Amino acid sequence: MSLIAxxxxxxxxxxxxxxxxxxxGAVGVLVRRNPLVMFMCIELMLNAVNLSFVxxxxxxxxxxxxxxVFFVMVVAAAExxxxxxxxxxxxxxxxxxxxxxxxxxxx
Numbered sequence: 001m002s003l004i005a006x007x008x009x010x011x012x013x014x015x016x017x018x019x020x021x022x023x024x025g026a027v028g029v030l031v032r033r034n035p036l037v038m039f040m041c042i043e044l045m046l047n048a049v050n051l052s053f054v055x056x057x058x059x060x061x062x063x064x065x066x067x068x069v070f071f072v073m074v075v076a077a078a079e080x081x082x083x084x085x086x087x088x089x090x091x092x093x094x095x096x097x098x099x100x101x102x103x104x105x106x107x
Contacts, residue, residue, distance in 0.1 A: 014055035021048035033098040035087050046076050 021044055028041030050069045057065025090097055 011055050011059040015052055018048045018052040035099050035102055039087055
């Protein structure tokens with residue numbers, strides 16, 4: 001038996017990967033000031049949570065986690081359409097805009 005066939009990923013591996021991805025996304029949101037990068041980090045955090053939901057749903061044999069992921073992905077797709085459109089239009093008008101500049105736009 002080869003070494004690759006003996007090592008199969010467990011639920012713990014997926015949960016650790018989800019935690020690492022969520023941590024990278026959280027650090028990216030806290031450290032970076034570029035709104036586009038912050039937006040991508042938030043999407044990374046959403047996908048990390050989705051990975052955890054799917055891993056736990058598989059482990060528990062319940063379809064509830066996968067159903068939740070489906071709805072989260074639908075909402076995230078709508079968020080990407082609207083949010084990315086707004087961010088790109090702001091970045092076109094002000095190429096060097098930061099998150100602080102965008103916070104001033106709320107009036």
